[in-house]
Amino acid sequence: MSDPIIHMQGIKKHFGNVIALNGVTFDVRPGECHCLLGDNGAGKSTFIKTMSGVHKPTEGTITFEGRPMQFSSPRDAMEAGIATVFQDLAMIPLMSVTRNFFMGREPTKGRFLKRFDLDTANRITMEKMRAMGINLRAPDQAVGTLSGGERQTVAIARAVHFGAKVLILDEPTSALGVRQTSNVLATIARVRNQGVGVVFISHNVRHALAVGDRFTVLNRGQTLGTAERGQIDAAELQDLMAGGQELATLEGSLGGTV
């Protein structure tokens, strides 16, 4: 197994007297999908914000490509190759897919007057989207006309195009229907096969099991260990997420289908 791209060891994060993270250890290798599971309030958001440079850890070390690293801003992390697709996707519905794709990083042409090279941008957008299995009507189609899953895919394709080595996906399937979820999961699998390390945040065990290679459960700000694919099943994961207690009573009435 190859070395991890990013390794976070014993990460603690305190906000005043609130302990959001209390010793989290997590790593991602190239070409794997590492799922971070946890219930609401477990500290998932704080953790990914620490990973993507928004927060600085109170304690703990971050090793990026074998070297200790401290990100002082999301920009820093982005330039190093850590891309985060947050739930709001950073997409603007009224703008075209191309304009969204290259927002803030427009290709230019012309020597004196740096013009936005729309032809190149359109071509790349169409190509990348086709590679992700989405055929756009036209590159100037507004993002607002795309489905939730398609938007997610645009955001992922954009991150990968701009050189993401680690792709953090914050609950990418939480707001999606069944069909769109399977599309996004297929996209994740495709990106992983290109050698990108994917961090898949979810509280849905079935979605995680569908694409995950490794699984780490976060509970009350702590990691409860990491399991390889095949070593763990849905019921066990769910028990870990719930802290091993409350779910036992729920299980019966819901028939284990949470």
Next chain:
Amino acid sequence: MADTASADERITTQSFTTRLMKRPELGAIGGVVLVTLFFLVTASPAMFTFAGIMNFLTPAAQLGILGIAAAMLMIGGEFDLSIGSMVAFAGMIFGVLVVNMGLPLIFAIPLTMGFAAVVGAVNGAIVLRTGLPSFIVTLAFLFILRGASLVGLKLFTNGSTQLRGVREAVAGDWLTPVFSGDAFGPLFRWMADQGWIASLNSGAPSVPGIPVEILWFLAIAAAATFVLLRMPAGNWIFATGGDRNAASNSGVPVRRVKISLFMLTACAAALVAIITVIDTGSTDARRGFMKEFEAIIAAVIGGCLLTGGYGSAIGAFFGAIIFGMVTIGLTYTGFDQDWFQVFLGAMLLLAVVFNNAIRKRVTGER
């Protein structure tokens, strides 16, 4: 997964009309057509002679320069209600520099622009720093600048609210023809001699040339459209207005974009001030009164959404032309001229309803 075969079929289903419907300026172009038809029927034919067209394009140009800047700012997600007062304020600065201090235009114009840009930047900085709606912040500046123009004018003219003598002061300055009078005079003279255009009894052409503000108007519309659609900065403006957080997360310099746009609207106001002050030879504190609303109306008729992130400079260009046609056009008809405001309000309402429908169509909202 979308199937590969359907891709090409779907392109053909997007008809020409559908594509046209997606252009933000469609409403304004439709408006120009409607208003033209209206005046073709009701107004005297003099309105659509060459002289008549120049007649309504001149006020349209003055408003349009403001309207295009206001449109760009609106696309960037902000308003500037201080542009009308800015015209008076910049007019005062310019008048004082030229008349009281006797500076040549080569210094007076950049200085006036600089003053305006600083005020615009202050506007923008306050909006960004406080997070207050630009509507309120620039409303404050509407009064501050108007009041400052009154006080300033009285100070520099010993009690008058009008500063005269600008024309005399700039006469002979080599830059004057760029900002006032008519362009292509000799060409028009020659065309009149050839009998291609109408001429007066004296033999001079009835239209002595194209008023320079119309050329500024055209140039600014072209430049603004180019920036919006073909420059990275244009993409940033749309992104900033569309969703500030999303833009900022994607690496768009949101603050710089907004401050620049506030500076742009202030400079557009200064340009209009310079043109009109040289043209009339004097400046007064009432100059630019209500222009902020007219500029925003032109931008909205031109397809700008009040929520930002959508619109076009070409739309504002046509919006301003509609404005000029209605203002001047009514004098060519038998209607009471005061219908103008009624007409304007109705146009605005129609434009907002239309734009809203278009936005839903574009985003696929239902």
